[in-house]
Amino acid sequence: MSDSVYLRPIGIAPGPQSEHGNAVRLAGGMVYASRFAVILRRGGQIVERWLASPGTIDDVFAKLPEEVGAEAEAQWSNLRMAHPALSLGARTIQLDQPQIMGILNVTPDSFSDGGAFLDDPEAGRAHAAAMLEAGAAIIDIGGESTRPGAKATWEGEENERVLPAIAYCSSMGAAISIDTRRAGVMEAALDAGAALVNDVSGLRFDPRSIELVADRGCPVVIMHAPGKGEDLHADGAYGNVIFDVFDALKERRDAAIAAGIERSRIILDPGIGFGKSVRDNLSLINALPMFHALGQPLLLGASRKRMIGALSKEAAVEDRLGGSIALAIAGMNAGVQLLRVHDVAETVQARNVWRGLRDAALTDFADLPE
Template sequence: MPSVYIRPIAFADSPQSEEGEAIRLGGGLVYASRFAIIVRDGGRVVSRHRFGTADVQTVLGGLPDSLAEDAIQQWDNLRRTHAPLVCGQRMLRLDQPQIMGILNVTPDSFSDGGKFLDKPDAALEHAHAMLSAGAGLIDVGGESTRPGAAAVWEGDEVKRVVPVIEQLAVAGAAISIDSRRSSVIEAALAAGAHIVNDVSAMRHDPRTAEIVARSGAPVVLMHAPGADGDLHADGDYGDVVLDVFDALRDRRDAALAAGIARERILLDPGIGFGKSLAENLALINALPLYHALGQPILFGASRKRMIGALSNEALAHQRMPGSLMLALKAMDAGCQMVRVHDVAETVQAFHVWRGLRDAALTDFSQLA
């Protein structure tokens, strides 16, 4: 059965620079002015047409009935404004990018494994430093999901994350739990975590959807091609950009069917999970497309292997400049949340990015 996709392909600094013929992408500070409407059938792209906002009614009206309803929904989704996320006493606004600071209490994470394991004081000191630097929330994880990482017993994972989460909750921080196991997620939420960040998109553990729905916590659903043991396996794509779109739509719909409210679902294209360098680059260039799914987008590529592959095999601790470049690319794509190791540097880059956006919005000389 044919599928349709609407991909933003041209952008404006402000709506007035296009005399109003631009849409506000995902309710943020990014404006799209031209689009491609793509039809795929049997895994093959059969048509691609470009259009501007002035032509949208004609273009959508010319689609077959079997595609028109989905295309209209995607157009509405591209312009959807997202409500803030409620995290205890804190509200995370999604009309601008939020910086998520990474806190790994693991022995073997690819970048900072072992640095904070069994060192609660050091972990909390690092978390507070990230918050002071401007992180909107802290993502606490007790299991490495790098390729080849050893499996972790869920009891050990709970012991790693719960004490840190309890202390951060007392301090009033917004907290997410990075886990794919329902028992860990349940313990983390009871300890004070506010958001569930599941790299398996709730495929690994069937109880997770029930727990998330009952708790009312927002959930991040990340794309990874592999099942259960190896999230990086089975990365066989016809068109990685559209295949990931379809997979995220399926997981979004599964979450809705499980009783999770739409405004509490975020999506993550899963950079580095079961994808080649070329596939990761294609996904990053196509990030604006994923707003057509109608959910906030989380982007995480901090210090990942692809940066080293493009930078003379730079080691993980040497990948901060590349991480900043990708974070800014995500902001330019309208992503609502950016997950990073280097919080202070990313926040500073964001402030400059935000200043440029604000200046463009107030530059009325473009109307002359």
């Protein structure tokens, strides 16, 4: 039976001073970690779990089987890796703090705002402008609903939906992401002014997509979804959702690199709500800091999703702002770099207050004796 190892930060500190310097900066962001669980699995079962600090991590690594030693060292390095800024056309997006990605759906049937901006370009233009003015770093444009039970969209129809939206967002100088799983739509969108591909299938749905992204040299978001065909929500059975999603994202990361996609251009998304139960989603959000061990920037897309309604007396989609902000803050506390949201102004305000608290925390312990 093969062994596998995972490094999970479990002690989040307000700053290194509070731990007398015995803390590391997660992924070059504004979150610090002082304690870590080093987890050894064999045949899919946890066989050992050690607790470590930055000062004792080498001692714990010495106890690991030789076959996972290099992987443990790589994950430890990844947790401390500062990621370069994203270059999206003329825009540069720094990843040393949480950035907000605003959602623009040009679909008739998306779960939240389907139909609102599809047949009314002026409404879509106004919404995009409002998101940019509120502080969105990226506008994510999608022309196909991926909610459970949604019908597949023909590629030509998807292009007809997204290309006008890309045109008016591009005219505003926006950094644009195209939310699609079809290579033809990716190609047309990139030609029209999009600079980032956001593929909810993890570059699995369309066999041409991984080669296209490699050839175009654009950044890409690789999301986890269990379904391999039209229904991305299918086959959502997990032995342990945290480790299973971690392993699946690692496999897709490696496949993308092998296909020629530069590692610095890969962003990973655990796929909240895609083929996952409420419990699965909550477990993944609690475990988000561990995903920095994959060595890529992280995106969290939990805005207005069904789990919020399930925890809030089945609150309607339009009444899920509070839960969306709570999940966004959970992502910030985990060091997530990109937050994909519907409610941009409110999330930016929450981010700014959170950032102020983090900045203040760096001097809270300045008078401690050395």
